Amino acid sequence: MLRVEDTIQTPVEFSAALIAKFDDVVSRYPEGKQKAGLLPILHLVQAEFGWVSAPAMDKVAAYLNIQPVEVYEVATFYTMYLMKPQGKYFLEVCRTGPCCLNGAEDIMKYIEQKLGVKEGDVTPDGLFSWRGVECLAACGFAPVLQIGPEYTFYENLTPASVDKLVADLTAQAKN
Amino acid sequence: MGRKLLLEHINVPGIETFDVYRSKGGYDAVAKALKMSTDDIVEEVKKSGLRGRGGAGFPTGMKWSFLAKPEGKARYLVCNADESEPGTFKDRYLMTYIPHLLIEGMIIGSYALGANVSYIYVRGEMMPQIRILEKAIAEAKAKGFLGKNILGSGYDLELYVQPGGGAYICGEETALIESLEGKRGNPRIKPPFPAIAGLWGCPTVVNNVESIAAIVPIIRDGGDEYAKIGIGRSTGTKLISASGNINKPGIYEIELGVSVEDFIYSDEYCGGIPNGKRLKAVVAGGSSVPILPANLILKTVNNQPRLMSYESLSDGGFATGTMMGSGGFIAFDEDQCIVRNTWNFTRFYHHESCGQCSPCREGTGWMEKVLHRLEYGHGKLSDMDLLVDVSKKIEGNTICPLGDAAAWPVASAIRHFRDEFEWHVTNGAEATSRNYGLAHYADPLPVLEPAPAAG
């Protein structure tokens, strides 16, 4: 749930490079239809800051010349926009039917155990968090997880491949 | 080996690049189409018999011919690449490995419909595919297949990729349009249909990725050639996403009309069930279609082999048949629990309901709760009737078909697997530690006596 007061303290600045990306998005629509850029722009904001805060949404509203509430209602409707900071690596594990037939629930339990945090909580070092998500359109390669902001896919997960992934990402974060 | 129209060149190294794709005859259909009249293109698509590959199976040529053409208003073609139906992953495959096929189809479709700006709406999680498409679009543009005055024809087209935000409901075409306009994905009340008032109030056609890709061989070889493949009104080839308990999960391009038995057991396709287990059930067309026990998916009640075609899969209606849907083929082996799976799917629909209609918003939540208690051994024998009752109250009483899509899997699971549900009630404790097993679900069907002649 979005709680504006949680985030109001965190002012954000949009760099010129980020604004240039917004401009490119908006150029794809007819004159006056710039609101269509809202979803792509929220993705750009999230890729930059790791999540979407209330001050960031207010700035997006100002940029698109729409009301802040038009941004809030969109950001909270779609599951990809994160309303609070997550781990540097946010593991999103598919939990829907076909993945369950191939062990998704066990993999989620394993990840919970391995990271030592519950769904939605961040590890003390700030590196990892995880959650279950719905079908990621990779059901033939179940179980699967994705990691933003580029939404890299990891398929046919096993406890061993989860171990390796966590080790690799931990090493990557140190470099 | 069946003919391949979409995936023929999928294994050619570099086919994702413009040059290799072009060297295999790619974009020839664009050159051909731009010399045809737009009416002739629509006519070819009609002749092909192509039916929408997104799930509803509506004839594509007919859909195109309904597009309103008022003076002075833009028209749009929007590609539906929101692919979120559990069990379906063909569009991701196509966009990843042969992106130019989709772009070629978009150019032909946009030209035929008179659109000068078109969008491919891709689910936001498919960021790698968005990058692939954007790269392919830039290549096609550099080679003169997009932009101003394409191949000197005087036709202009800009093509853009639009990411979604993570919401199954945005696959529904009016929700997709809302989302593309930068709003919540709430489906619109129809009419007006998108063909009259779609994107920004302009006439719009929304088509699935695979439907648009199929336009390419249809224009290249002609609609009649396309219609020679397949069986009856199920013409051409179809991508099937195969998952669940099978030896070779993945994407298969089949000629419509192969038998379900061949599809599951032959080495050309799924290669049978792993670990020597037996087949218990199949969801043949994505999570929204009725689930069938093994005996009914392999044969119709008239003891005819069931085929992978729109007609054969729906033979028997909802009493004993199912639907082609989006071609998401999910197989369940003898150790799977139907109650658990039904609960899982219902949880999905409850999570994905946009919340506009009470029957869908509340009904999916109730069904999820009742199924949860059944799965965990706290159910009552009356719960099955309760579930059927709730599902009936959702079906047909909502703005968009997500309500139906949530109701059908529950109703069909209880119709065909009632004894397994009852066992969960009568053996509540046992049901938490073991599964019901195959039971009689693969037994040969009773051979029906031909009905005596009237008179």
Ligand SMILES: Cc1cc2nc3c(=O)[nH]c(=O)nc-3n(C[C@H](O)[C@H](O)[C@H](O)COP(=O)(O)O)c2cc1C
């Ligand atoms: C809840 C719901 C989800 C849908 N999801 C998709 C989808 O992910 N992809 C798709 O192509 N069609 C989806 N559809 C079907 C579309 O509404 C529409 O019929 C389709 O895009 C039309 O394209 P076609 O005629 O080429 O199949 C969905 C429909 C509903 C009701």
Ligand code: SF4
């Ligand atoms: S049926 Fe469900 S998803 Fe569709 S409009 Fe109604 S509440 Fe939304």
Ligand code: FES
């Ligand atoms: S069910 Fe997990 S990717 Fe489809």
